[in-house]
Amino acid sequence: MxxxxxxxxxxxxxxxxxxxxxxxxxxxxxxxxxxxxxxxxxxxxxxxxxxxxPGGIDPHVHMHLPTPAGFSADDFESGSKAAFKGGTTTIIDFVTPQKGQSLQDAIKERQEEARNSLIDCYFHVSPIEWRDSMEQEIAQCIKDGYKSFKVYMAYKDSIGLDDDVLLKVMKAVAKHGGMVTLHCEMGDKIEEARNRLYAENKRSPKYHAISRPAKWEAQAVKRAIELATQADCPIYIVHVSAKESLVYIAAAQDKGQQVIAETCPQYLLYDDSIYEEDFETAANFIMSPPPRKKEDQEALWAAIKSGVVSTIGTDHCPFTKEQKALGKDDFRKIPNGTRGVEQRLNLIYKHGVLENRITLQEYVAITSTNAAKTFGLFPQKGQxxxxxxxxxxxxxxxxxxxxxxxxxxxxxxxx
Incomplete structure (x- = not known):
């Protein structure tokens, strides 16, 4: 046509x-x-x-994500419709295998789940353990075009990795020409804090934020950069929310280390006062990491302007009112995630371009071009x-x- x-x-x-x-x-x-x-x-x-x-590229979404509260509210069809309505034409989701499952088998399953997407869908692959075959599986992923590997420094009881395994993954990915993307939070400290607060009868949504302070994100970012230095591995740090994290990222970039940072609209536009609202409102903002302080918001905008932060994803992972209500009496049971894939481009334009925080060209870079270049989609996409x-x-x-x-x-x- x-x-x-x-x-x-x-x-x-x-x-x-x-x-x-x-x-x-x-x-x-x-x-x-x-x-x-x-x-x-x-x-x-x-x-x-x-x-x-250029059509928007959202490098961080979770469609049809299995959780203890059930699948997230958007499957690939409904989520891609929302993305397209908002001007996003490409999304990057995740392949998360089961324990013992090969990365290749997990990719095949996730591809099938994504068949009803109405826009282009690519994947990061998540090693959640280390097996004797893992380096070979990583090498095969890269050969097949899956060059980004998402790892978690939180959620140690399910998909998170300890430092020794994380270093092995980084070395294997670097050896074969890929990139590691990281969820940076000090998982062990967070789990201890979550359980302690619950035992102290502190169970409302605001304790989610209290259990995941900015300093523990920043400490994890620092550690991730140190491990990446040892492995000589390019890294991409997802959903950066804290001013202190930016200090470590900027310092690494100044030294020439390949450290790329992403943030999300929720960290640019909301602060932790949202958790003082009624349960339904506060529960909608249960996400990890949580929104921080206003000073963190301003630091993130400044980091976008300076180029320290180069992409804006959404971490789109919505849940229904009923799913969120499962944690009414226990913040630990509120499913993590919120919507954003439809609103991202308009929100960043409104609060970025129209409020003179960024130029039109910077807007295109952070919402499309930089993600295309980072994840191997440019010049096919992003311009x-x-x-x-x-x-x-x-x-x-x-x-x-x-x-x-x-x-x-x-x-x-x-x-």
């Missing part, structure tokens, strides 16, 4: 341009002035007065350029709301 977007104000991470965009068969075929269509059935879109951005996928978002400049999203392959996922 042929699509012509006329009068486009094209915003890329490194350029701006006023031109027409001709798309055919899911690719950007031509960019220039006064372009013409060849087919009588071509669709013509007038983007006069609008911004035209509006001849030969790139026709993943395109048309936006109202006054509000940042998406008025139209085009997808190169809107009827099925490429994994």
């Amino acid at each position: 042929e699509i012509l977007i006329k009068n486009a104000n094209i915003i890329n991470a490194d350029s701006t341009n006023s031109a027409d965009i001709l798309c055919k068969n899911g690719k950007i075929l031509e960019i220039g002035k006064e372009l013409k269509v060849q087919s009588k059935k071509a669709k013509i879109i007038d983007a006069e007065g609008k911004y035209v951005f 509006i350029a001849i030969g790139s996928d026709a993943d395109i978002r048309v936006v109202n400049p006054q509000s940042g709301s998406t008025t139209l999203t085009l997808k190169a392959n809107p009827l099925g996922t490429r994994i």
Whole structure:
């Protein structure tokens, strides 16, 4: 199908341009002035007065995630619909094997679960243990195109790794040319605090935040950087929320270490006062790590501006009101996660661009281009350029709301 977007104000991470965009068969075929269509059935879109951005890339979502409270509320179909409505055309989810399951078998299962995604879906792979075959499995993943490996320094009773195993994973990933992404929290200290607070009859949602202080995120970030130095392994630290964490990340980057940082809208826009609200409101913000202080928010915005933080994901993992209510009398049983995949792009535009915290080009970088470059999707994705996928978002400049999203392959996922 042929699509012509006329009068486009094209915003890329490194350029701006006023031109027409001709798309055919899911690719950007031509960019220039006064372009013409060849087919009588071509669709013509007038983007006069609008911004035209590359489709958003959310590098951190959890669709159809199994938990003790049941699966998260969005499967790949409903979650991808929400993403597309908000202007996101590519998501990166996770493959988490069972104990003893090979990474390759886990990937096959997750691919099948994602078949009903209506946008492009890629995966990080999560080693949750070390077996004699693990290095070989990691090498095969990388050979098959899965080059990002998510590990957890929390949740030690299920999927988290101790430092000795984490170092082994880092060395294997580095040896074969991949990258490790990390959830950084001091898991053992957190579990002790959670159980102690419960025993002291401190059971409401606010104790979730108290049990996971910023200092324990920062200490884990520091430790992750130290281990990555030993392994000579590139790392990507997900959902950074704390000002103190940024200090360690910036110092490592200044030394030339490949440390990439991600944050999420919830850490830029909310603080821990949200836990003083009624149960239903507070429970919706049970996530790990929790929102911090206002000073942490401002530090994160500054880190985006300076380039210390280079991507914004969502950690999208919503649960129903009924699922959240399972922890009414025990904050430890409130399922971790909140929504965000539909709202991310509009929120960052509103609070970033319209409040003069970031430029339009910086906005494109942190919501699309940088993730594409980090995870091997660029130049296919993350830019509006001849030969790139026709993943395109048309936006109202006054509000940042998406008025139209085009997808190169809107009827099925490429994994």
